[in-house]
Amino acid sequence: xxxxxxxxxxxxxxxxxxxxxxxxxxxxxxxxxxxxxxxxxxxxxxxxxxxxxxxxxxxxxxxxxxxxxxxxxxxxxxxxxxxxxxxxxxxxxxxxxxxxxxxxxxxxxxxxxxxxxxxxxxxxxxxxxxxxxxxxxxxxxxxxxxxxxxxxxxxxxxxxxxxxxxxxxxxxxxxxxxxxxxxxxxxxxxxxxxxxxxxxxxxxxxxxxxxxxxxxxxxxxxxxxxxxxxxxxxxxxxxxxxxxxxxxxxxxxxxxxxxxxxxxxxxxxxx
DNA sequence: AATCTTACCTGTAGGC
DNA sequence: TGCCTACAGGTAAGAT
Numbered sequence: 001x002x003x004x005x006x007x008x009x010x011x012x013x014x015x016x017x018x019x020x021x022x023x024x025x026x027x028x029x030x031x032x033x034x035x036x037x038x039x040x041x042x043x044x045x046x047x048x049x050x051x052x053x054x055x056x057x058x059x060x061x062x063x064x065x066x067x068x069x070x071x072x073x074x075x076x077x078x079x080x081x082x083x084x085x086x087x088x089x090x091x092x093x094x095x096x097x098x099x100x101x102x103x104x105x106x107x108x109x110x111x112x113x114x115x116x117x118x119x120x121x122x123x124x125x126x127x128x129x130x131x132x133x134x135x136x137x138x139x140x141x142x143x144x145x146x147x148x149x150x151x152x153x154x155x156x157x158x159x160x161x162x163x164x165x166x167x168x169x170x171x172x173x174x175x176x177x178x179x180x181x182x183x184x185x186x187x188x189x190x191x192x193x194x195x196x197x198x199x200x201x202x203x204x205x206x207x208x209x210x211x212x213x214x215x216x217x218x219x220x221x222x223x224x225x226x227x228x229x230x231x232x233x234x235x236x237x238x239x240x241x242x243x244x245x246x247x248x249x250x251x252x253x254x255x256x257x258x259x260x261x262x263x264x265x266x267x268x269x270x271x
Numbered sequence: 272a273a274t275c276t277t278a279c280c281t282g283t284a285g286g287c
Numbered sequence: 288t289g290c291c292t293a294c295a296g297g298t299a300a301g302a303t
Contacts, residue, residue, distance in 0.1 A: 002296060002297090003296060003297090006296080033279075033297095033298090033299090056296095056297075056298095070297080070298090071296085071297090072279095072280095072296085072297060072298085073280090073281095073295070073296050073297055073298095074280090074281075074282085074295080074296075075296095089281085105280095105281095106280080106281050106282065107279085107280045107281050107282080107295090108279080108280055108281080109279065109280070109296095109297060109298080110297090125299085126298095126299090150272095150273090151273080151274095152273080152274085153273080153274065153275095157274090160297090160298095161298095162297090162298080169296055169297070170295090170296065170297085171296065221296080258274095258275075258276085259276080259277090260295095261294085261295090273303105274302100274303080275301105275302085275303075276300100276301085276302075276303095277299105277300085277301075277302090278298105278299090278300085278301095279297105279298100279299095279300105281295100282294105282295090283293105283294090283295085284292105284293090284294090284295105285291105285292090285293090285294105286290105286291085286292085286293105287289105287290085287291085287292105
C-alpha cells in the first residue's frame with residue numbers, strides 16, 4: 001500500500017518525536033513477514049537515535065543495532081504518548097520514554113526486523129538490491145537510462161521492480177508514465193534519451209509532489225496520528241478506468257501487467 | 272542474468 | 288451475520 005511518499009510522510013511524522021527515546025518495553029502480536037530476529041526483551045534499554053528511509057523501508061537507528069520496518073501492502077504506523085489497547089491488527093508496539101510506536105497491518109505483509117548493522121546478511125538481503133533514491137541528488141539520469149537499457153521487460157514492471165529506482169509502487173508507476181507520456185507496455189530497453197529524460201523527471205515530480213501533499217489518495221491509509229482520509233493528491237489515471245482523461249477526455253484504459261492493474265490514456269501515451 | 276509465477280494474509284466490493 | 292469470486296498500496300523465493 002504505502003509507496004515511497006506514504007513511507008516518507010510517516011517517517012517525518014514521528015522522527016523528531018521519537019529521537020532520543022529510551023525503549024521501555026516491546027510487544028509483539030501475530031507473526032509478520034519475518035521474525036524480529038532477536039528476543040524483544042533485548043531491545044529494552046536501547047535508545048532511538050533517528051529514523052531514516054531506504055526505498056519503502058524505515059530504518060530505526062538505535063544506539064546499538066537497528067530496526068528495519070516495512071509497511072507491506074496494508075501497514076501503517078502510529079506514534080503517540082498513549083495509545084489505546086492493542087487491537088487484533090496491531091502486531092508490534094515499541095513503548096518508549098517519549099511515546100509508543102505501533103505497527104497496524106491487517107494483511108501482515110509488513111515486517112519489523114532487527115539487525116546489528118546495515119552490513120548484516122539479512123540487511124544486505126533486504127536492502128542490498130535496491131536501486132537509486134529518486135528524491136536524492138544521487139538519482140543520476142545516465143545511470144537511470146542505463147538501467148532501463150538492459151531490461152527488455154515492460155517499463156511499468158521495471159519501475160515496480162525497484163532495482164533501478166526505488167519507491168515507485170503500483171499507483172505512482174501509472175502516474176509517472178502518464179506524466180511522461182509513455183505507454184506502460186513499452187520495453188524499457190527501447191526507451192530513447194528524450195523519453196528517458198521525461199520519465200526521470202516525471203518520477204521525481206510525481207513522488208515529490210505526493211510527499212508535499214502528504215501522500216496519495218490511499219483509501220484506507222492512516223497517518224502517524226491515526227487519522228484516515230488524510231491524503232489529498234488526486235490520481236490522474238490510477239483507478240480511473242473508463243473515466244475521461246483529464247488532458248484529452250479519452251476514456252482511461254485498464255490492463256493487467258504481472259498480476260497488477262495498470263492504467264493509462266491510450267491517446268496521451270502512444271509509445 | 273533476466274524474466275515470469277507463486278505465495279504470503281485479511282478485508283472489501285460486487286454479483287448472484 | 289449469505290456465499291463466492293476478484294482484487295487491493297509489496298516483494299522475496301522458486302521456477303524457467
